[in-house]
Amino acid sequence: MAHLLGHAGCMESLQADLRDLQAAIADVSSRAGAVRFPSWKFPDKVSCDLDLVALLERYCYTENDPEFTQHSHVVLLELVIDR
Template sequence: MAHLLGSQSCMDSLRKDLTDLQGAIVDVFSRAGPVRFPSWKFPDRVACDLDMVALLEHYDHVPDDPEFTQLSHAVLLELVIDR
């Protein structure tokens, strides 16, 4: 499975999953209000205040930088857990 770390298709799938999860969270928040708990990934911030658009823009596939791409892949996986 290590050969998939940094894979463009895996990262695209994770990004879509995160977008879907965030949409579901926003829908629940619109009905019940935000849940004010610390983020698992960023414990110094409240989970409902994370700027997912900025995070998804920053942690992206960069073909010329495999180390950053692998880091981004790991962060995207962690964001799925965080959501």
Template structure:
């Protein structure tokens, strides 16, 4: 499975997963109010206050930079867990 680490298709899928999860969270929050708990990935921040647009822009596939793309892959997996 390590051959998939950092591949553009995997990153695109993870970005979609994070976006879908965030949409579901926003739907629940609109009915029940925000759950003010520390973020798993960023423990110094409250999970509902994370700027996911900025995070998704930062953690993206970069053509020719395999190491950063692999780092982005792991970071996006961590955001799925965090959500």
């Protein structure tokens, strides 16, 4: 599995999953209200206040920087947990 770390297709899939999760969270929150709980990934922030669009733009596949791309892949996995 380590050979997939930083793979463009895997990262695109994770980003799509995160967008889907965020849409589901927004749907439930619109009916039940936002849950004000600290973020697992960013404990200094409230989870419902994270700007997921900005995070997805920041942590994306970068062809010319494999180390940052691998780091971004891990961050995206952590964001799935956080959601």
